[in-house]
Amino acid sequence: MPTNLPPDYFAVEKRFREAQTSAEKIALLEEMISTVPKHKGTDHLRADLRRQLSRLKDESQASKKHGGHSSIFHVDKEGAGQVVVIGSTNVGKSALLTALTNAEPEVSPAPYTTRKPLPGMMPWEDIQVQLVDTPAMEQEYTEVGLYDLVRHADVMLLMVDLQADPLQQLEETISLLADHHIAPRHLLKRFAQDDKVVDIPLIVLVNKCDDESMDELFTLCCEFLEDEWPLLPISALTGRNLERMKSRIYPLLDIIRVYAKPHWKEPDLKRPFVLKKGSTVIDLARKVHRDFYENLKCARVWGSAAFEGQMVQRDYILQDRDIVELRI
Numbered sequence: 001m002p003t004n005l006p007p008d009y010f011a012v013e014k015r016f017r018e019a020q021t022s023a024e025k026i027a028l029l030e031e032m033i034s035t036v037p038k039h040k041g042t043d044h045l046r047a048d049l050r051r052q053l054s055r056l057k058d059e060s061q062a063s064k065k066h067g068g069h070s071s072i073f074h075v076d077k078e079g080a081g082q083v084v085v086i087g088s089t090n091v092g093k094s095a096l097l098t099a100l101t102n103a104e105p106e107v108s109p110a111p112y113t114t115r116k117p118l119p120g121m122m123p124w125e126d127i128q129v130q131l132v133d134t135p136a137m138e139q140e141y142t143e144v145g146l147y148d149l150v151r152h153a154d155v156m157l158l159m160v161d162l163q164a165d166p167l168q169q170l171e172e173t174i175s176l177l178a179d180h181h182i183a184p185r186h187l188l189k190r191f192a193q194d195d196k197v198v199d200i201p202l203i204v205l206v207n208k209c210d211d212e213s214m215d216e217l218f219t220l221c222c223e224f225l226e227d228e229w230p231l232l233p234i235s236a237l238t239g240r241n242l243e244r245m246k247s248r249i250y251p252l253l254d255i256i257r258v259y260a261k262p263h264w265k266e267p268d269l270k271r272p273f274v275l276k277k278g279s280t281v282i283d284l285a286r287k288v289h290r291d292f293y294e295n296l297k298c299a300r301v302w303g304s305a306a307f308e309g310q311m312v313q314r315d316y317i318l319q320d321r322d323i324v325e326l327r328i
């Protein structure tokens, strides 16, 4: 990476990394290219940015040609992971999106208000997680596209309404998922006979636990459950336990956050690179910049499994919150 880039470049690059749509990304890449000064030291970077731009334009053209994804149930993944909120009607799925993201789904006491999935970004610590609101999952009502969406998600939040037969709702939704070969990860053993099964980590959100007066009912509801379930009482309305919910989602995403540290400079602890758990130094280099990926010699790591500034090789497995200085 050339060292003499103007501050504008980094400002636009930051917006680019947070951009949600292809159109936004294309516009920001064009802006980035225009901020890079033209000289020999930036040849590589400019070529790399132009390549990314042409790839993005091709992809966006191809998707227009094919009418994009034909299903309204396809939601492009954004951010550190895709988390679908599913459940019967009126349990409060849209209210949860409203509480945690900038999305504005319609929230209403009338049943079957939500007709198609709607994504929104939920900030948590220094990352953004995509939450997807969905139409009700019920035997008579649900289109198969919804199960395709769930099958490709990273985590399911199965929501039930504490004030409206939550156990019945849980049982029905789990049974519909099973009919469509989707298993909560913690119950995978039960699906040994089903070779089409896809297992997805699950949290059961018991919604409308607005305050302490609801706790007794929640405890009672837990006592009637036969299996162990990852239950969490929450309230989309009062915000009760929503922070706890966010911290329980993070480990299920199976990702790590790693901070890149330039030579002789402090790391930027506000902008992690998000990688799959088990990723190595070379995987990080690939994300940071092509120059690092192609020319990486070694790296220094500060973190839980390394001593301060430990020199490591390309295949060193990174841990969550490691700080890494890539050396070329």
Ligand SMILES: Nc1nc2c(ncn2[C@@H]2O[C@H](COP(=O)(O)OP(=O)(O)OP(=O)(O)O)[C@@H](O)[C@H]2O)c(=O)[nH]1
Pocket: 088, 089, 090, 091, 092, 093, 094, 095, 096, 106, 107, 108, 109, 110, 111, 112, 113, 114, 115, 134, 135, 136, 207, 208, 209, 210, 234, 235, 236, 237, 238
């Ligand atoms: N008391 C209370 N009411 C809630 C809570 N969350 C949602 N509600 C109410 O429950 C009703 C249904 O909420 P929605 O968010 O529209 O439910 P939904 O699951 O999206 O329902 P559909 O899209 O119609 O299937 C609305 O009247 C909400 O105001 C909560 O935590 N506590």
Ligand SMILES: [Mg+2]
Pocket: 093, 094, 095, 105, 106, 107, 113, 114, 133, 134
């Ligand atoms: Mg809704």
